[in-house]
Amino acid sequence: MIWQTIFLGVVFQLIFVFGGSNNNNNNYEKNVYIWPMPESVHYGNKTLILSKDFNLKTDGTKYKDESGILRDGFTRLLDVVTLNNVVEYNVGKVDPSVLLHGIHVVVLSEGDELQYGVDESYKLYINSKGNNPNYAHIEAATVYGALHALQTFSQLCHFNLNTRKLVVSQIPISITDRPRFSYRGLLIDTSRHYQSLPMIKKVIDSMAYAKLNVLHWHIVDHQSFPLEIPSFPKLWNGAYSRPERYTVAAAAEIVSYAQRRGINVLAELDVPGHARSWGIGYPALWPSKTCREPLDVSNDFTFKLINGILSDFSKIFKYRFVHLGGDEVDTTCWTLSPRIRKWMKQKGLNESSAYEYFVLKAQKIALSHGYEVINWEETFNHFGDKLDRKTVVHNWLGGGVAEQVVKAGLRCIVSNQDKWYLDHLDTEWQEFYMNEPLTNITKPEQQKLVLGGEVCAWGEHIDASDLESTIWPRAAAAAERLWTQYDKLAKDPNEATSRISNFRCLLNQRGVAAAPLDMPGRGAPDGPGSCYLQ
């Protein structure tokens, strides 16, 4: 069935990629091969050839690009469109009137601070005959909108087998675009398996292709503590090995690399439940030598250490939010430890209220460092009314949570595990696509409280060998759900099959190990065949 659907999709696609003419502007989605789908696309049926000296023009921009973010983005555009093609400029004569000489980018704001809610909108248009020389035009409120426009432009480029040149077809084309949600995340987990800098950078590159904008870095957990914390230098004794560590400089490099691609890094400190590895360096954090989780709630040192970590975090991770975890807290060890049991009794706390005490105290520390706090949903489920009012509740256990969170006036990020956990290999891309963050949330003021959503690649069975193939192409399905305006989303995911298939093949052509669409997560192809049909 899926085979047939894809095949039909591919027929459309073949018409597009391979040079048919399309001028049905009323039903344009069928012939638009951009992922995620922009807010609005209008196009014609002419083709332009990218000139040999294709260049970036910025006349009239307010943005000075002193840090080179735009210039580097343009260079990456040139790299990415030529990666899988050898352009032959010496072949054939080219009519100068069909040359596109470059892109004229106008950014309306001077600054380039990347923060939650930064304006990511853009306009992109290419006339069939503009001024001579002809340039594509991008207009964006910020450089990050302009980067999205360059990503869109890269998807309009094709290698023409006849001319041996790169072309943009469907000219004139006019695109208006902006994200539906401001938080479009992907979680990677470097505690269960260390991921090297090149692997993380590759993930960031591919996130930018899909217009995801938050790398949720679940850095440390029960199993290992790979990050250097200058304030408490023994913490990374909890790393798996010496090479499986991140120095502060390496973490800062990741943050900078992401930021230059319009992606914020959300750092997580999953306390108190997922922190056994912390005690390798500081055993006082363990309730006892034999009962090592959660972190000792009775010990001032625990909070002094969290304060130190968050102080160090605040120098590296400049995103407005920090993630403080709070999930899956089994408090048995607190009662089993005579010391902690005694402390709880003195404070009049039971295990449940001690858990609340811990989470709220950690929140206050984070707030003191200028962060707003994200917590996993258990904190809301247990004591939602006590959470700081700026708390963002991160759903994961299942559907239906977001509506309760926003009803309570708190903000929410959606990651229900039945649909948006990438390590659930049996969840297919269609389910990722159809997972709607605003399900049953109809009031505009409540809808605004849903910041967005995130797909999660928990690392128990993910190392460098399967990271990309576990993420892609399923994360792309969620990326469209999070980027594309609701009325432009496919109501039946199969309507999007040929377009997401095209995107997965594009990832392959760019060297990304995106897996077949018609298999469970990261499944190998079940036989020979075209990328576009698998």
Next chain:
Amino acid sequence: MIWQTIFLGVVFQLIFVFGGSNNNNNNYEKNVYIWPMPESVHYGNKTLILSKDFNLKTDGTKYKDESGILRDGFTRLLDVVTLNNVVEYNVGKVDPSVLLHGIHVVVLSEGDELQYGVDESYKLYINSKGNNPNYAHIEAATVYGALHALQTFSQLCHFNLNTRKLVVSQIPISITDRPRFSYRGLLIDTSRHYQSLPMIKKVIDSMAYAKLNVLHWHIVDHQSFPLEIPSFPKLWNGAYSRPERYTVAAAAEIVSYAQRRGINVLAELDVPGHARSWGIGYPALWPSKTCREPLDVSNDFTFKLINGILSDFSKIFKYRFVHLGGDEVDTTCWTLSPRIRKWMKQKGLNESSAYEYFVLKAQKIALSHGYEVINWEETFNHFGDKLDRKTVVHNWLGGGVAEQVVKAGLRCIVSNQDKWYLDHLDTEWQEFYMNEPLTNITKPEQQKLVLGGEVCAWGEHIDASDLESTIWPRAAAAAERLWTQYDKLAKDPNEATSRISNFRCLLNQRGVAAAPLDMPGRGAPDGPGSCYLQ
């Protein structure tokens, strides 16, 4: 059991990578973490720091490097050792006497033609205190030996967490090295699944890390014909789709990219049995519309076309050898076609002798274009005495073939499928490691006829998503078997576990999706853990 073995290995490794001192020169293999193992390594226990201006010096070299092969190799060395580390030159003071300022490379020959049998040997030595400034020294007969030396050097470099600098330890060190076999191949199959240029280039990069030197490009087969053939421009109509094609310029780019890394590309034309896709463009090649394989033996056009392809090949693929396949030929369609049946009768041929006729005729065409021919072993098994005396027989069906081939005076490449097929996921790295090409071949003149061996990544279930993880780390096990002198090979593969584990983690650190060692081929890790223990 494997866990225990690895763990013991890792203890040694920890001592090495993490800065213990090693001065046991008599039993050096235990403390040498180079893959594949060089012919000879002598080392001390000092450490040098790579200076900020680490540079390439070539005083006294005969090689002019006009094409920049050495210079680019040196740049790649700098890239690869810094990929996973952020060096902090502003941290701490460095004693100038422990600085290593660069590498002094002396290449003894002027030319840089890469051919079968090119001298790949090298010497690499680093004194603890050389002249001031101190340089590492590489001496090689050819630039390709020098590239191998740079790969070895890259494996000696480590990031030191205390100094935040790159260091080489075990100084003074002196390495003499050369390959055991001149043919050390990896087959990729772009007919069952197209592989993009970036994916193929990544494979080439990682081959160079393991000192493999032949990319056997099984370009076309039954399923698709992705390559442009200017002489017969309809052949690539047999591609899966328009984007899933290689232009001549793209193929030349692959060849050049490989050659600049010391890797030859062996192109294959698998005739007459694996060629159904050829008839999409030229249906006359099919025995009939309903019976489409093997190629029509009775039609002069078939051989005219093979001649055209090989003529075009000879302009791109400059390796001494071309692979003409010849395996798995089911000749039933020849008899079923009245035209071919009639022709065979006229010629006095039966199906078997017509197969021989085809293979020998194709061989002659290849020879006329200056190629020596490699054929799969069925050709030898059926009519070995008729094959051109320069034929190289490519074993695949099982063990024991090489000894028959060399007894018959022909040359051989070993790829027995029970041990060296990467798509056989149940074949573990230890079996790859222990597969000995010279089994039962004791006479020196017969040993010389074994050119080497090759691991094969047949593409039925391999696309961009699992190419790297199917190849690595198991191909590395074969790579050591093919590179390392026999007496330096581990007699029990478990003696090599910690070293190959180190190499697989090195691949991960370089962004290569090498899979866990302790799982079947490309298996995901079965739980959280350190790369060095999985």
